Amino acid sequence: MQIEKNAVAGTLESSDAMVTVEPGTNGIELDISSSVMNQYGRQIKATVLETLGRLGVTDGRVTVVDKGALDCTLKARVECAVFRSCDKSAAGIPWGGVVK
Amino acid sequence: MIRRPVPERFRLRRTMMFMNAQKPGLIKDAYIYGCDSIMLDLEDAVAENQKDAARFSLYHALTTIDYGDTEVIVRINGLDTPHWQEDIRVCVAGGADGIRIAKCESAQDVKTVEAAVTAAEKEFGVEEGRTLLMAALESPKGILNAYEICTASDRMFGVAISGGDFRKCMQTKFDPSGIDMLAARGQMLIAARAAGIQCFDTVFTDLDDNEGFEAEVRQNKAMGFDGKSLINPKQIRLVHEIFAPTEKEVLQAEAMVSAFREAAAAGIGVFTVNGKMVDVAFIPGAERTLRLAKACGMYEGDLV
Numbered sequence: 001m002q003i004e005k006n007a008v009a010g011t012l013e014s015s016d017a018m019v020t021v022e023p024g025t026n027g028i029e030l031d032i033s034s035s036v037m038n039q040y041g042r043q044i045k046a047t048v049l050e051t052l053g054r055l056g057v058t059d060g061r062v063t064v065v066d067k068g069a070l071d072c073t074l075k076a077r078v079e080c081a082v083f084r085s086c087d088k089s090a091a092g093i094p095w096g097g098v099v100k
Numbered sequence: 101m102i103r104r105p106v107p108e109r110f111r112l113r114r115t116m117m118f119m120n121a122q123k124p125g126l127i128k129d130a131y132i133y134g135c136d137s138i139m140l141d142l143e144d145a146v147a148e149n150q151k152d153a154a155r156f157s158l159y160h161a162l163t164t165i166d167y168g169d170t171e172v173i174v175r176i177n178g179l180d181t182p183h184w185q186e187d188i189r190v191c192v193a194g195g196a197d198g199i200r201i202a203k204c205e206s207a208q209d210v211k212t213v214e215a216a217v218t219a220a221e222k223e224f225g226v227e228e229g230r231t232l233l234m235a236a237l238e239s240p241k242g243i244l245n246a247y248e249i250c251t252a253s254d255r256m257f258g259v260a261i262s263g264g265d266f267r268k269c270m271q272t273k274f275d276p277s278g279i280d281m282l283a284a285r286g287q288m289l290i291a292a293r294a295a296g297i298q299c300f301d302t303v304f305t306d307l308d309d310n311e312g313f314e315a316e317v318r319q320n321k322a323m324g325f326d327g328k329s330l331i332n333p334k335q336i337r338l339v340h341e342i343f344a345p346t347e348k349e350v351l352q353a354e355a356m357v358s359a360f361r362e363a364a365a366a367g368i369g370v371f372t373v374n375g376k377m378v379d380v381a382f383i384p385g386a387e388r389t390l391r392l393a394k395a396c397g398m399y400e401g402d403l404v
Contacts, residue, residue, distance in 0.1 A: 076124075
């Protein structure tokens, strides 16, 4: 998938993360800030990159403001933001395919 | 990926707690509260512009979080919305135990959902028939059609009344005596029992009114409900206490079932236990008491 326009998913509530995606042409530019950066920063980065990889996203600016989200929440927010950026988040999601 | 066991159509469902599928802080550890079922909500708790995000969140919760013995039901959006079909796809793909049909008014509504569920089971390679259904009756029409709704599908395990919408339709409001919904609760219970499925009461929304809550739960039990929908974990314990059998009832049920089995083996049909006449008609009720007692940790025998 390609990030086609700016899109956001998630909130700044505890246990959640807010993920913003913007189009780009220069590979993945990832910016993470987290309330648990020291303990889990690397894990968050790995999860976000793995999710983008699964979706086939190769370019774009991705900003994650993490409030202690579990991996499953991070994945859900990244996926939702990317699908929203393509106007494809409402129906026909490949559950169990690239979304897993 | 968490593979949930095959759902049981008839299991203990005293407490069914609603939670917003869009809120990670709520759904990540919902199994710790000890309710029998959790109801992850895609409908009213989720804002219209977050329906898509709630599904992603739900999918990953269903496939990642081990809810253990807690049953996981999902309340989908109504059939008059653009959301319900994708809701069903995500429920089936994620392996939810069951789906709650909101604002159900006819057998046709159940069949419409069932067809979409069957299609989704085929699409995602899920065993056909695995996903259970229940219906929420929220309108006078739903109550009048309760029996045809209850019998519309072999997947149906229960019906629940939804007080907020129903009272609105009836132009009435909450009354502590229950008179506002007495007829509707009664009609729904009769329909559910006639169909052989379970029946659940609506939520009690005033979290500060403990006496009112207790009175309503006692009335629910007296009327024959199987359980109640809840909005807060602090409501769970009281429902479990009130729905539990008394120690005397457990002892009597145990004596009845074991005496019946001995008598039946000896060719005797009717006999007495502790001075009370017992025949085959009493046994299903006594066995139900023992199953309930077992679930409440009050009975450890092997009669059930």
